Amino acid sequence: MNPNPTRITAPAGTPFIEVVREFDAPRDLVYRACTDPDLVTRWLGPRRLTMRIIEFDARTGGSYRYVHTDAGGEEYAFRGVFHTVSEALIIQTFEFQGAPGAVSLETRTLDDLGGGRTRLHQNAVFPSLAARDQALESGMRHGITESMDRLGELLGARSGQR
């Protein structure tokens, strides 16, 4: 059993999706994995997709843009802007270009739990209940869980290298 499960909460009738996941890695490493584009491509998204970053300027006021591609060559494009980027707090917009205009706002905190452990907490809020529900129906839960597991694997490998 995975000792660090991903908890996803999305109460009916709200526009929120909350994600909580702990990692056996120090906060600076989790932060780097969230902001260094060469690391981000190794965990963000479901395993079946390949990620190509067009821009990933993880600084306050920066922008990002990337494309996920499946085995059949189908592309899924995403983009957003970073409102705040610091080790403890990242706030960014998120848009799937297949659902244009349904932009969500993600607030991600990284808590240093001590002993080389970190808790990631992410709150996403959508501009309407319908937009939130549509995101959930598109398979977002699976994508989030697989991303978090891939991030855990990457951090495990890198913690070991230290």
Place this chain on the structure above:
Amino acid sequence: MNPNPTRITAPAGTPFIEVVREFDAPRDLVYRACTDPDLVTRWLGPRRLTMRIIEFDARTGGSYRYVHTDAGGEEYAFRGVFHTVSEALIIQTFEFQGAPGAVSLETRTLDDLGGGRTRLHQNAVFPSLAARDQALESGMRHGITESMDRLGELLGARSGQR
């Protein structure tokens, strides 16, 4: 009576604030008033405050930062990033630096109603119910209504100049 009232909707138990206001001005003029910093300072905020813009780069991926000052010299700072800027749609983050972290996402559409009239529709969503309620309690309704009236006055003056 104001022929163009500002309708503000903020249902209890939701993180939303919706604003609808019509203007007797063509859409390109409303858009300019929302994106040209020299015009923005003339309507954004309550009448009792003076607005000083530090940065206002109203382009997709741009940032803004401004300060409102009251008669006693008290300052209220705001900042955000523009996710999308086009004549029909502006999506941006919004943060009052007195309530750091409680960032909201604003989606503003400008509908051309024909006959030189435009409808502004703005949806703001906050990261929690508490953050939305706190914004309302800080006097946001009054600030929005007065801003919209000032924008109407500015547009009336400029439409007349055409």
